[in-house]
Amino acid sequence: MMKTDSNGLPSVQQLNGTFEIANPCAACDVRTRAVCAALSNAELTELSQHSRHKDLSAGDTVFFEGDPAEAYYVVMDGALKLYKLLADGRRQITGFLFKGDFVGLAFHTDHIFTAEALKSSKLCQLPKQKFENVADHAPQLGHRLLTLASAGIASAQEQMLLLGRKTAAERLASFLLWLSTVQGREAAKPLDRISVPMSRADMGDYLGLTVETVSRTVTKFKTSGLIRLCDHNEIEICDRETLSSIADGEDLS
Amino acid sequence: MMKTDSNGLPSVQQLNGTFEIANPCAACDVRTRAVCAALSNAELTELSQHSRHKDLSAGDTVFFEGDPAEAYYVVMDGALKLYKLLADGRRQITGFLFKGDFVGLAFHTDHIFTAEALKSSKLCQLPKQKFENVADHAPQLGHRLLTLASAGIASAQEQMLLLGRKTAAERLASFLLWLSTVQGREAAKPLDRISVPMSRADMGDYLGLTVETVSRTVTKFKTSGLIRLCDHNEIEICDRETLSSIADGEDLS
DNA sequence: CGTCGCATTGACTCTATTCAATCCGGGTGG
DNA sequence: CCACCCGGATTGAATAGAGTCAATGCGACG
Known part of the structure; x- marks a missing residue:
């Protein structure tokens, strides 16, 4: 059952002692730093079956403020800006996201900000329902999300100090x-x-x-x-x- | 083992068909709206054994920015302000908390803001370790915390729009x-x-x-x-x- | 009744905005 | 190859909105 890489490199499929054939996540660049780090290989396989990669060019919009939220995203490469608008066009960017960052806290039904690529970027899209199913059965992931959310609140408060004072x-x-x-x-x-x-x-x-x-x-x-x-x-x-x-x-x- | 109330009022200890002797939470005013709503009576009993109520007067400080975080709090009554300071005394209040609100997101080891009572208030103090133990075994609670954190990020972004634009x-x-x-x-x-x-x-x-x-x-x-x-x-x-x-x-x- | 802390109001200042004019670099097409 | 264009960046001059400083008002409390 051994399978060797044709190019002789140590196979990423051999991680964890089991063969993860056709699990794109195993080779993921940001695997260890993204939310995914909290998932077991089995959960990852489960999730990866529904994940889709999206390539963006500078200026492309991932979703708009007010759109129904249908997916979570992990930034695999590139950079995004998140922003909110006032009626007359005044804009507040509430965050910049980079490689490894997660988009998916802070919304339940509708998106509360627009997400747009600053340069050509690659995202991993995780359908909302599927992701939540996995999350519900993976306490590790829930824990990690809470940690991320906590850090998000902390940096938001830092930004309030910046903006206010x-x-x-x-x-x-x-x-x-x-x-x-x-x-x-x-x-x-x-x-x-x-x-x-x-x-x-x-x-x-x-x-x-x-x-x-x-x-x-x-x-x-x-x-x-x-x-x-x-x-x-x-x-x-x-x-x-x-x-x-x-x-x-x-x-x- | 029956225990009747000396004052003849229907005993709050009889909730849920089981006797919750000495479970102060059962009678809690904000029970249904606070984080605690996510806990079963058993978990609540467990937690309540370690909880302590704190009475505050206007101006009293619950903890200071930079202090090691040792507990979580639920505001049972009154109102708090949370704030951060710059070196020269400039201050940014990052939030006001009222009856039913939870203090405990956004910190891991040290507090990142000071919490102070606006008027006489009552808090329910939950030791950090104990609370986390319960949280680790109560997925409901984890879920609720995530929801709260999510709402916190959403309102923080709204506040950024306010402060910035x-x-x-x-x-x-x-x-x-x-x-x-x-x-x-x-x-x-x-x-x-x-x-x-x-x-x-x-x-x-x-x-x-x-x-x-x-x-x-x-x-x-x-x-x-x-x-x-x-x-x-x-x-x-x-x-x-x-x-x-x-x-x-x-x-x- | 006087004092203290907070709120209000006024006059002036200043930081950041607004409006407007270049500047600069990269890409395009002649 | 070079002139042109275009979007973003920079710089300048004038303005405005909020800040600062200072005086006064007001209500609670002793």
Whole structure:
């Protein structure tokens, strides 16, 4: 019954001592960090039979605010923005999602935000009902979802502090450091050179500022030597210390 | 083994056909609406053996941001505010809790906000470990917690929209309507006369405004006939329609 | 009756917004 | 290859909405 990979690489199908033939999840890039990490191979197989991968281009919408919620998603690659709109078009981005992130907390029947790709991305779509069936029989998963939700609330509260009480400079500094942390997840340490897949307008709508204010503040940071703008929408953090004290509202200069 | 009430009232200990001697939860005022609603009587008995009631006066602190988290709480009566501080004292209130609300999402080891009583209140304190033990064996409870967390994220996103994109008038209108909804929970319909247990400063720190701006905006609403200030920190909503359209950013007058 | 804390009101300031004019880089088509 | 275009980014000047500072009002309480 042994099956060897034709290319000689250790077969991902041999994980866990059992053969998981035709289980696409076993080879999944974000398997260990996504919600799925909480699932046994059997549950994963069960779920994977209903999962579908979706490829998105920059600007593609996954679902709109108000749409009936029909699925959960795991971001396999790329980046998304989540946002809410007011009647007159004012927009608030409530979060950015990256590789490994989960979309599915915070809605029951209808979506309460729009989800849109910032760049070409790949999602794993899990039908609502199927996922909930699995979740109901996998306490591990329930536990993990609760942990994720808990972290979500914590970061939402941090964002409230930012939006309600921080200055433009403090907001931008907080944002850059957050991006650095997020992008350093895989390396398990903050990155000094971060890629910024969102536009200035997106940053503004996330930070409760206008494009112009974001741009001006970026320029100020650049002039002060705190950051450096590189090609391809990358920013290098040059003075993390000062940036941190600004972000925490300790530095009034 | 029969035990009759000395005062002759129908004994709450006789609920559910079994004798729940010394189960204070059975008589609990918020039993049906709090997290506890998800627990069976047996689980409730188990948990209640470790629960402790705490009486608070206005201004009393339940725990501080940064303190190690040692317990979960259910608000049995009264009202709390949750807030975060910046180094220089700027404050953001991230939520108000009322009768039936649960404190315990959004922290794992340390508290990420301070919890303080707005007026004299009564809490039910559930030791962290005990509660989690029960939760681990009661999928119903896990499910309920997830629902609560989900609702928490949803309202946090709504608050981000408010803080990031709404004007002072829109914020206040949203707040008043929210208070109306919350206080109408028991009656299952929004109340027109609401009690406002928090100070103008608290409202400001919740809405990302200063005391003065809150006060001015309240006056403006009063002058426009949208609300009426009554005695004892009560406010009457006179024109819910207009207030709603302002809250949703539809009305620019 | 006086005091204390909170709320209100007024006058002025300032931060971020608005409106408007470039600037810049990448892609397209001649 | 280069001129042109287009969307996003930057910069400037003027404005407005909320903040700050300060005085006064008001009600509860001792």
